[in-house]
Amino acid sequence: MKRVVLQTTKLRSEMPKLNLRKEPPNPPKKPSSSGFGEVFTPNVLQLDWTALSGWSKPRFARQIDGIHMPYSASSLHYAISCFEGTKAYAADSGKALLFRPDINARRFAKSCRRLALPTIQPEEFVRLIRLAIRRDLNWIPHTKDAALYIRPTMISTDRSLRIAPPKSAKFFILLSPVSGYFKQNTKEATLLIERGTMRAWPGGTGALKLACNYAPTILPLKRAHRKKCIQNLWLGPNDECTEAGSMNIFFVFKCKRSGKRNVYTPPLDDMVLPGVIRSSVLTLLRSMDVVVRVESVSLSELLEGITCGNLVECFGCGTAATITPINAFRCDNRKYTLPEVRDGLATKLLGKLRAIQYGRIVSRWAISV
Amino acid sequence: MKRVVLQTTKLRSEMPKLNLRKEPPNPPKKPSSSGFGEVFTPNVLQLDWTALSGWSKPRFARQIDGIHMPYSASSLHYAISCFEGTKAYAADSGKALLFRPDINARRFAKSCRRLALPTIQPEEFVRLIRLAIRRDLNWIPHTKDAALYIRPTMISTDRSLRIAPPKSAKFFILLSPVSGYFKQNTKEATLLIERGTMRAWPGGTGALKLACNYAPTILPLKRAHRKKCIQNLWLGPNDECTEAGSMNIFFVFKCKRSGKRNVYTPPLDDMVLPGVIRSSVLTLLRSMDVVVRVESVSLSELLEGITCGNLVECFGCGTAATITPINAFRCDNRKYTLPEVRDGLATKLLGKLRAIQYGRIVSRWAISV
Incomplete structure (x- = not known):
C-alpha cells in the first residue's frame, strides 16, 4: 500500500495497489445465512x-x-x-x-x-x-x-x-x-401503526443518520415483531406518515373513476431521511412517466385509501431493505390489507435498480470500485 | 471479596469485605482541576x-x-x-x-x-x-x-x-x-433560548436518561457557549420551558402588589427528566412553606416576567450541576437580565441540600455507603 497523507481540512488518500491476497484464505462464496450484518470482512x-x-x-x-x-x-x-x-x-x-x-x-x-x-x-x-x-x-x-x-x-x-x-x-x-435485510417473510409484510410513540419530530434530528435516532425505535420494533409486523409506520405530530421503520415509504393511489395512478412519498423535512434509494426511486418513477407527488399522506388518508380501494400499492425502500412491498397495516387492533399486486411498481422499480446496481445496464449511478 | 452470585431476574450480590488498600498509593486529596468527569478511580x-x-x-x-x-x-x-x-x-x-x-x-x-x-x-x-x-x-x-x-x-x-x-x-x-460541573463562571449564568431546535417532544424519550437524548444537544450547547451562555433553555412544541441544558428548571415569580411568592417548575411529561434534585427541591420548598406550582411556564410568560419584574429568581438543578442560579436569558439577540438576588431561594436550598448530603443534618435521604 502506498503511504497515505491526511490533513484535517482535506483528507488526501491515494489509491493503494490492489491487494487481492485472500485473507482468510476462503471468504464465504455467499453471505452467511445467520442474518444481516453479522459476518464481517477481516x-x-x-x-x-x-x-x-x-x-x-x-x-x-x-x-x-x-x-x-x-x-x-x-x-x-x-x-x-x-x-x-x-x-x-x-x-x-x-x-x-x-x-x-x-x-x-x-x-x-x-x-x-x-x-x-x-x-x-x-x-x-x-x-x-x-x-x-x-x-x-x-x-x-x-x-x-x-x-x-x-x-x-x-x-x-x-x-x-x-x-x-x-x-x-x-x-x-x-x-x-x-x-x-428482513428475517421475516416479506411476502406478507405488515407495518404496525402505534399512536403515542414518535421516532422524529420538527426541530429534531430524524433527517440525519445519527445513532441517537435508532435507540428509541427498538422497543416499538419489538412490539411490531410480536404482532407479526416487519416494521413500525412512524407518524408525525399531525398523524402524517413519515417513515416505515428505517425505510422511506411510497404510496400508490389510483382513482377508481379515471384509473389515474399517483405515487405519493413524504416530503423531506426534520422527520424524513433523504434516502439514496428514495431519491433514485423518484427519478426512476419520473422517467417511467408516473405522476409523483412529494406530499404528506395522513393516517386517515392511508386507512381510507385501503378501505375504499384507492390505495393500490405501497412499498418501503432503503439501502439495506432495497424495495420492500408492504401489503398490510395494523392499527388500533384492526388489520387493513391491500389488494394483491402482481408486477406492480415495486417489482418494476426493483428490477430497474438491480439492473443498474449490478451493471446489467450502464448508468452514471453505478461507479467502479 | 466474597463470591457473588448473580441471576438474570434477580441479581444477588453480597457485600465484600472492605478493601481499603490504596491503589494507586496516593489518590488525589482534591478533585482534579482539569474538569468534571475527566479523572477516574482505578x-x-x-x-x-x-x-x-x-x-x-x-x-x-x-x-x-x-x-x-x-x-x-x-x-x-x-x-x-x-x-x-x-x-x-x-x-x-x-x-x-x-x-x-x-x-x-x-x-x-x-x-x-x-x-x-x-x-x-x-x-x-x-x-x-x-x-x-x-x-x-x-x-x-x-x-x-x-x-x-x-x-x-x-x-x-x-x-x-x-x-x-x-x-x-x-x-x-x-x-x-x-x-x-460548569467551567464557566456561574455567577453570570445566562441561558440561550433558540427556536427551531428541540431536545425532547411528546412521544419521545426526553424523560429518561438515555444516551440518545444528549447527542442532539451538543451543537446547540456549542452555540450557547459562543454566546457566553452556560446552557440552552429547551422549549416544548408550545413554547413551554422544559429544561435548562441537562438541569431541571425552577422559576420564582413574585406578585408586585401582594408580595406573594410562587415557585414554578415544569410538570413531568415526555420532555422533562424526573430529577433526584428536582424532587428533593420540591419537598424542601414545601417544608419551607413556599407555594410550589408544578405547572408549565411559557417563553412569553418568562420574558414578560423579567420585563415586568415579576420573575425574581430562577435556578437550574441536577446531580452534576447541584443548584445553579440563572441570572439572564438570551433570546432573539436580546438579553433579559433578572434583578440581583442575595440569599435567594437557590442559596437557601443549596445550603439545606449540602447539609443533608454531607451529613451535617440527619436525614433519611442520606444513607451510609
Whole structure:
C-alpha cells in the first residue's frame, strides 16, 4: 500500500495497489445465512482524529480485534456517533460497483456536523470507501441479490463525562457481505401503526443518520415483531406518515373513476431521511412517466385509501431493505390489507435498480470500485 | 471479596469485605482541576449479560484498560445505551454517604426497559454501587462541595448491524472525583433560548436518561457557549420551558402588589427528566412553606416576567450541576437580565441540600455507603 497523507481540512488518500491476497484464505462464496450484518470482512479501515493534531493516516486494523475505548467515551454515554450505509455489488462483467456513494458522502458530512464531530470531505469519503473495499475485494458476494454492505462510522472517543463537543474521534469502515435485510417473510409484510410513540419530530434530528435516532425505535420494533409486523409506520405530530421503520415509504393511489395512478412519498423535512434509494426511486418513477407527488399522506388518508380501494400499492425502500412491498397495516387492533399486486411498481422499480446496481445496464449511478 | 452470585431476574450480590488498600498509593486529596468527569478511580465494577446465559458475576476491571467492543456494537451504531448519575459524599463524621440512590435505581430500570436492555433490580443496583465505591473509598474527595461522581452505565454489546433488541450487554460503574460541573463562571449564568431546535417532544424519550437524548444537544450547547451562555433553555412544541441544558428548571415569580411568592417548575411529561434534585427541591420548598406550582411556564410568560419584574429568581438543578442560579436569558439577540438576588431561594436550598448530603443534618435521604 502506498503511504497515505491526511490533513484535517482535506483528507488526501491515494489509491493503494490492489491487494487481492485472500485473507482468510476462503471468504464465504455467499453471505452467511445467520442474518444481516453479522459476518464481517477481516479488515477495518480506520482513522483517528484529535482536535489538537487533526486526522491520523488511514490504517487497517483487524476486525476481529475489536475496538478499544475509554469507559467514559462520549459515544457510549451521549450517543455522539453517526454512520452511513451503502453497498458494493459484483457485476457480471467481473467489476465491483458502488451505487451513488457521493450522496452518502454528503449526508455523512451533514450528520457529523450536527454532532460537532470532525467531517470528511465527500470525495475523500468515497476514496476511503474504495480503499477499504479493495483490501477485501474478494468478499463481495456473487450470489443473486447479495452485496457487500459498507458501514462507514464516526464515533466520539472523548473521555470526559462533561457534555461537550468531542475533542477526539474515530472513523472506521466496516464491511459485511449480506443478502436480504428482513428475517421475516416479506411476502406478507405488515407495518404496525402505534399512536403515542414518535421516532422524529420538527426541530429534531430524524433527517440525519445519527445513532441517537435508532435507540428509541427498538422497543416499538419489538412490539411490531410480536404482532407479526416487519416494521413500525412512524407518524408525525399531525398523524402524517413519515417513515416505515428505517425505510422511506411510497404510496400508490389510483382513482377508481379515471384509473389515474399517483405515487405519493413524504416530503423531506426534520422527520424524513433523504434516502439514496428514495431519491433514485423518484427519478426512476419520473422517467417511467408516473405522476409523483412529494406530499404528506395522513393516517386517515392511508386507512381510507385501503378501505375504499384507492390505495393500490405501497412499498418501503432503503439501502439495506432495497424495495420492500408492504401489503398490510395494523392499527388500533384492526388489520387493513391491500389488494394483491402482481408486477406492480415495486417489482418494476426493483428490477430497474438491480439492473443498474449490478451493471446489467450502464448508468452514471453505478461507479467502479 | 466474597463470591457473588448473580441471576438474570434477580441479581444477588453480597457485600465484600472492605478493601481499603490504596491503589494507586496516593489518590488525589482534591478533585482534579482539569474538569468534571475527566479523572477516574482505578477500578470499574462490571457485569456482562447475554440473552442466553443471563448476568455474569460482577468483577472489577482496571479503568485504565478501557473497554473492548466489537466494531459493530449496537451501542455505537444505534445508541443502545443508558446511564445514571449520583454522588458519594465524605461526611464530617468520616462516613461516606449516598443521596437517595433508590431514585436513580428505579429510573435506571425504566431507561433500560425503554431500550429493550436487561434490567437490574433497584436494591441490587444500590448494592452494586456500594460494592464499587467500597473498593475505591479513599477516592471520595474531602474538599468543600466535592464528591465522588458515580456513573452506572448499561451498553449494548450486540454485534449485529440489524436494528434489533440487544442479545448481549455490559453494565459498569465508573467513579470520578469531582467538584463543580460548569467551567464557566456561574455567577453570570445566562441561558440561550433558540427556536427551531428541540431536545425532547411528546412521544419521545426526553424523560429518561438515555444516551440518545444528549447527542442532539451538543451543537446547540456549542452555540450557547459562543454566546457566553452556560446552557440552552429547551422549549416544548408550545413554547413551554422544559429544561435548562441537562438541569431541571425552577422559576420564582413574585406578585408586585401582594408580595406573594410562587415557585414554578415544569410538570413531568415526555420532555422533562424526573430529577433526584428536582424532587428533593420540591419537598424542601414545601417544608419551607413556599407555594410550589408544578405547572408549565411559557417563553412569553418568562420574558414578560423579567420585563415586568415579576420573575425574581430562577435556578437550574441536577446531580452534576447541584443548584445553579440563572441570572439572564438570551433570546432573539436580546438579553433579559433578572434583578440581583442575595440569599435567594437557590442559596437557601443549596445550603439545606449540602447539609443533608454531607451529613451535617440527619436525614433519611442520606444513607451510609
